Amino acid sequence: MTTQLEFLWDKIKERAEKLISPIAYSTFISDLKPVDVVNRKLVLQADNDMAANTVSQYHMDKLREAARAADVGVTDVALVVEGSENFTLDEVPDAVEEVPVILDKRYTFDSFVVGTSNKLVFGAAKSVAEAPGENFNPLYIYGGTGLGKTHLMQAIANEIAVKKPSLKVLYTTSENFLNEYVDSLYAKKGSGREGETRFRNRYRNVDVLLIDDIQFWAGKYGVQETFFHAFNELYSQHKQIVISSDCHAKDLTTLEERLRTRFEGGLILDIQPPDLETKTAILKRKALEKKYIVPDDVLAFLVKNSDNNVRTLEGRLNTVIFASKLHEEPITLKLAATALQEAIGNSDEQEEVTPAAIVRATCAYFSLTKNDLLGKNKRHEVVHARQVCIYLMCEMLSLPLVSIGKEMGGRDHSTIIYARDKIAELIRVSDTVRKDVNDVKSAVLKQ
Secondary structure (H helix, E strand, O other): OOOHHHHHHHHHHHHHHHHOOHHHHHHHHOOOEEEEEEOOEEEEEOOOHHHHHHHHHHHHHHHHHHHHHHOOOOOEEEEEOOOOOOOOOOOOOOOOOOOOOOOOOOOOOOOOOOOOOOHHHHHHHHHHHHOOOOOOOOEEEEEOOOOOHHHHHHHHHHHHHHHOOOOOEEEEEHHHHHHHHHHHHHOOOOOOOHHHHHHHHHHHOOOEEEEEOHHHHOOOHHHHHHHHHHHHHHHHOOOEEEEEEOOOHHHOOOOOHHHHHHHHOOEEEEEOOOOHHHHHHHHHHHHHHOOOOOOHHHHHHHHHOOOOOHHHHHHHHHHHHHHHHHHOOOOOHHHHHHHOOOOHHHHOOOOOOOHHHHHHHHHHHHOOOHHHHHOOOOOHHHHHHHHHHHHHHHHHOOOOHHHHHHHOOOOOHHHHHHHHHHHHHHHHHOHHHHHHHHHHHHHHHHO
């Protein structure tokens, strides 16, 4: 029977085999054995110092890349040789550390702007907060990025914490749950099971459990198994479970069938992109929170030239407010247009941003054909362009990741997540990548 360590290593080896030459892989990599996980670092044991030295000098970067690409909760690798003075590992973690996700007190039902696109899910969330475990259990909320899923999730938790303080409420993200799960498996203290027991008790001894962005568990069957048992125990005791995702439960094809059917046994509701009236109401609310009154014509301008992502909408408002402070001028339509570098004369002609527009701009910028970009070409420059395209679709469009995968030639959910996160990380450290992204984005907006 495959152990959890072997499962992790097998997934990483699948990626490593594509990155390392066949001779080097069969000679040095295939003989490594997984022996531990320390601080989300998979510890591999080599047969001797010579083998460890070779891997360390020539193949370590590729192994680390494979570990990140495998997306199994392990983010690095380390080498040890039994009895060696050169290859030892002194890091030994304590029992698994509980890392609570702090609730944002600004996320309340009162601060949530209700419109035709979200009033149904808002009503369900309110009902759950008023009578946890009695109405709509589990409640499954899905929708695109920046439409308010996290706001509603935390509003439920905040409302219960205030009005029903005797209830134990736990809100977390799927990534945090996954990291705690991995840590719990390998915490070495006492009998070696203490961390696992603490983790299990933490998620089963609650009255309300809210887990955000569950789509990140796609393909991670160990954590799915753990959550399945926690779900069953909580559900059997009539404890409330609330889950969010970027897509409908039936579209989470790499999630176990028995989990999907559990979700479908409750209430599944989606948050649709806001209409113009709701966008305007959101902007008015955000402006008042910042103690600014924004003229209606400026609000209409900001709304008309925006996508459906509420975070992007707020970012545009912040840009205009900053320009007003910087120039010590009142907020006007002219100031807003200048601050956003968009000419009023062209705003009526600007087309809505679409996946096709992003693909066209990416192909033109990198001098690629559409077939190259969306196909299986593995050349470095093509892969980079493809990842930039995926990142921009995630940033500029309110589409589920599954839909973006379809637009990008039928790529799976985990590939989209990996590409998005990789470019987001590179933007922070690479001026070249940042320029690529900004130039393609500008080209999209000018189409």
